[in-house]
Amino acid sequence: xxxxxxxxxxxxxxxxxxxxxxxxxxxxxxxxxxxxxxxxxxxxxxxxxxxxxxxxxxxxxxxxxxxxxxxxxxxxxxxxxxxxxxxxxxxxxxxxxxxxxxxxxxxxxxxxxxxxxxxxxxxxxxxxxxxxxxxxxxxxxxxxxxxxxxxxxxxxxxxxxxxxxxxxxxxxxxxxxxxxxxxxxxxxxxxxxxxxxxxxxxxxxxxxxxxxxxxxxxxxxxxxxxxxxxxxxxxxxxxxxxxxxxxxxxxxxxxxxxxxxxxxxxxxxxxxxxxxxxxxxxxxxxxxxxxxxxxxxxxxxxxxxxxxxxxxxxxxxxxxxxxxxxxxxxxxxxxxxxxxxxxxxxxxxxxxxxxxxxxxxxxxxxxxxxxxxxxxxxxxxxxxxxxxxxxxxxxxxxxxxxxxxxxxxxxxxxxxxxxxxxxxxx
Amino acid sequence: xxxxxxxxxxxxxxxxxxxxxxxxxxxxxxxxxxxxxxxxxxxxxxxxxxxxxxxxxxxxxxxxxxxxxxxxxxxxxxxxxxxxxxxxxxxxxxxxxxxxxxxxxxxxxxxxxxxxxxxxxxxxxxxxxxxxxxxxxxxxxxxxxxxxxxxxxxxxxxxxxxxxxxxxxxxxxxxxxxxxxxxxxxxxxxxxxxxxxxxxxxxxxxxxxxxxxxxxxxxxxxxxxxxxxxxxxxxxxxxxxxxxxxxxxxxxxxxxxxxxxxxxxxxxxxxxxxxxxxxxxxxxxxxxxxx
Numbered sequence: 128x129x130x131x132x133x134x135x136x137x138x139x140x141x142x143x144x145x146x147x148x149x150x151x152x153x154x155x156x157x158x159x160x161x162x163x164x165x166x167x168x169x170x171x172x173x174x175x176x177x178x179x180x181x182x183x184x185x186x187x188x189x190x191x192x193x194x195x196x197x198x199x200x201x202x203x204x205x206x207x208x209x210x211x212x213x214x215x216x217x218x219x220x221x222x223x224x225x226x227x228x229x230x231x232x233x234x235x236x237x238x239x240x241x242x243x244x245x246x247x248x249x250x251x252x253x254x255x256x257x258x259x260x261x262x263x264x265x266x267x268x269x270x271x272x273x274x275x276x277x278x279x280x281x282x283x284x285x286x287x288x289x290x291x292x293x294x295x296x297x298x299x300x301x302x303x304x305x306x307x308x309x310x311x312x313x314x315x316x317x318x319x320x321x322x323x324x325x326x327x328x329x330x331x332x333x334x335x336x337x338x339x340x341x342x343x344x345x346x347x348x349x350x351x352x353x354x355x356x357x358x359x360x361x362x363x364x365x366x367x368x369x370x371x372x373x374x375x376x377x378x379x380x381x382x383x384x385x386x387x388x389x390x391x392x393x394x395x396x397x398x399x400x401x402x403x404x405x406x407x408x409x410x411x412x413x414x415x416x417x418x419x420x421x422x423x424x425x426x427x428x429x430x431x432x433x434x435x436x437x438x439x440x441x442x443x444x445x446x447x448x449x450x451x452x453x454x455x456x457x458x459x460x461x462x463x464x465x466x467x468x469x470x471x472x473x474x475x476x477x478x479x480x481x482x483x484x485x486x487x488x489x490x491x492x493x494x495x496x497x498x499x500x501x502x503x504x505x506x507x508x509x510x511x512x513x514x515x516x517x518x519x520x521x522x523x524x525x526x527x528x529x530x531x532x533x534x535x536x537x538x539x540x541x542x543x544x545x546x547x548x549x550x551x552x553x
Numbered sequence: 554x555x556x557x558x559x560x561x562x563x564x565x566x567x568x569x570x571x572x573x574x575x576x577x578x579x580x581x582x583x584x585x586x587x588x589x590x591x592x593x594x595x596x597x598x599x600x601x602x603x604x605x606x607x608x609x610x611x612x613x614x615x616x617x618x619x620x621x622x623x624x625x626x627x628x629x630x631x632x633x634x635x636x637x638x639x640x641x642x643x644x645x646x647x648x649x650x651x652x653x654x655x656x657x658x659x660x661x662x663x664x665x666x667x668x669x670x671x672x673x674x675x676x677x678x679x680x681x682x683x684x685x686x687x688x689x690x691x692x693x694x695x696x697x698x699x700x701x702x703x704x705x706x707x708x709x710x711x712x713x714x715x716x717x718x719x720x721x722x723x724x725x726x727x728x729x730x731x732x733x734x735x736x737x738x739x740x741x742x743x744x745x746x747x748x749x750x751x752x753x754x755x756x757x758x759x760x761x762x763x764x765x766x767x768x769x770x771x772x773x774x775x776x777x778x779x780x781x782x783x784x785x786x787x788x789x790x791x792x793x794x795x796x797x798x799x800x801x802x803x804x805x806x807x808x809x810x811x812x813x814x815x816x817x818x819x820x821x822x823x824x825x826x827x828x829x830x831x832x833x834x835x836x837x838x839x840x841x842x843x844x
Contacts, residue, residue: 195808198808199807199808202807202810203807223810226595226596226597227595227596227810228595228596228597229596312691312694314691314694314696314697325702325790325791326788326790376681376682376697376699377699378681378699378702378703379699379702379790379791380681380702381680381702384680384682384683387683388682388683391682391683393682393683512809514808514809514810515809515811518808518809522790522791522792522793525790525791525792526704526791526792529702529703529704529791529792531704531792
């Protein structure tokens with residue numbers, strides 16, 4: 128009795144172990160979602176499609192929350208000795224992953240031809256936060272720039288031309304003043320503009336900085352230049368919108384609540400990522416327009432978003448499968464699907480040349496705005512110990528927005544605090 | 554022989570509990586203490602012994618003192634309020650009123666919700682512009698509020714959520730305590746001509762002191778342990794105004810990956826809680842009436 132029982136058990140165990148050592152390669156990857164809309168379902172749909180085309184590969188996309196949460200999750204897994212083969216993580220944490228020795232350079236698994244045609248085929252603006260010393264660590268996937276969304280109905284109401292968005296800082300302020308509306312009780316019921324500043328104001332503020340001709344970092348991750356006139360003036364322009372001109376709600380404003388505030392008519396213009404484009408298109412109960420961020424001394428915008436990273440310790444067969452998957456995800460057809468579902472900018476020029484994309488932009492011209500802004504776009508704030516340094520920068524900006532410190536003092540202190548951290552890396 | 558047998562039995566019964574306690578509480582605590590004397594290991598640089606340098610950094614860290622005082626304010630605000638509120642709720646719900654089951658249910662409802670869910674609900678309440686509180690405030694003619702977005706009020710906004718969440722839970726214990734008080738004591742007092750207030754102060758409240766001790770220990774632990782609502786509502790901001798010590802530890806460990814500093818902060822938190830626990834049990838124990 129016992130013998131037969133043991134035989135059955137061992138047979139069972141054998142079958143299980145044999146079936147699990149089958150040829151299927153299993154790739155799990157974390158991905159964050161920082162925008163409203165159907166980003167998570169689109170990732171799953173694309174993964175399912177890839178699995179249909181490639182029966183030997185099982186993909187397991189795992190939604191990991193915000194960019195910060197996804198980074199935490201990925202580093203925790205990697206440090207715990209169980210790294211995922213790949214993950215979509217925020218591009219600017221590149222120095223952090225490099226410093227912690229957790230990620231592999233893509234160059235290690237690419238041929239010379241792939242380096243020239245595949246890597247070389249991405250928009251240069253997006254490669255700025257993706258390479259260290261010319262070595263590629265991140266493949267652009269969900270990349271964006273911020274854009275200006277505006278309520279055309281509100282424009283008409285205020286006597287402004289709905290087909291002419293503000294072109295520069297002066298016009299932006301002037302329009303915002305005209306669009307700010309008081310209710311019957313004397314309280315402001317619609318603000319002219321909303322630039323969210325809670326949590327991570329550095330991204331949108333760097334737009335203002337670039338428009339003002341400033342530079343935040345040296346591009347090598349080892350130095351910042353926050354205590355400079357261009358940066359301070361840009362921050363002053365931002366805080367003046369709420370403190371001095373009263374065209375923006377005072378205090379720090381929530382990123383996630385910004386589209387909703389726009390839909391509810393509490394702000395006539397808003398700055399947010401182009402990744403929210405499809406969300407706004409679906410949900411805005413009024414006619415809206417999209418424009419490049421108004422120019423200061425020139426047009427300017429930060430790039431943003433997440434790249435595909437590969438982790439050290441991944442076996443060779445999984446790396447091959449990962450490379451194939453990521454090449455597929457960034458190929459014109461899939462990049463087009465992703466762009467149309469979210470509003471993110473397809474990261475390669477060839478993605479915009481497919482018939483599907485041409486039809487899409489003909490039908491919905493706002494989708495082109497972020498792509499055209501790429502000509503003026505520059506890197507997002509990125510240094511070693513990025514989580515710490517960007518938090519110092521973000522906190523300084525939040526303090527300015529809550530009125531407790533002047534831009535000059537805040538930037539000076541932030542520069543000092545960041546220098547303390549980065550001096551070990553110089 | 555019997556005595557030795559007994560001792561052995563006692564030993565066997567205690568061992569599993571001890572093993573769990575030591576491996577999940579004491580050993581990690583000792584390891585944390587040891588780790589706080591080393592620097593953070595990076596991928597490219599191993600950690601090295603630095604003695605008390607981490608503690609020096611902590612002493613000079615303005616953020617740490619801000620976070621520490623935040624936690625003290627949070628504790629001083631939430632603990633008495635939630636206990637008093639729960640006592641009041643229990644007294645009210647214990648008396649004969651219409652709709653008593655419904656009232657008990659609605660008081661207890663916050664407890665069954667996970668704190669993350671509670672945080673999200675209150676995030677909506679506090680949202681400037683279209684949140685519930687702001688809608689009420691603006692309809693009365695006042696200007697819109699940004700409670701979670703201002704440095705002065707974000708900590709209090711978070712405290713309100715803590716009180717709301719816990720009061721219902723403590724109410725249950727007080728309710729049980731109230732129902733365990735023999736009614737003849739009250740009847741005897743009423744015959745003697747005591748008024749409601751006298752009865753409460755001289756009979757009810759002293760007999761509730763065991764419950765109060767239990768509830769206050771829970772309240773102290775919760776005021777240092779619960780940070781889920783901060784993760785959801787303010788992420789510790791603006792500028793650490795609503796950061797509690799445990800949130801700062803989480804951020805240092807898992808966002809900045811400055812693990813050595815995080816262990817140093819953990820040691821401070823453990824010491825603080827030990828001191829409070831000792832204080833509570835020895836000082837308050839004398840005042841508790843068990844009969």
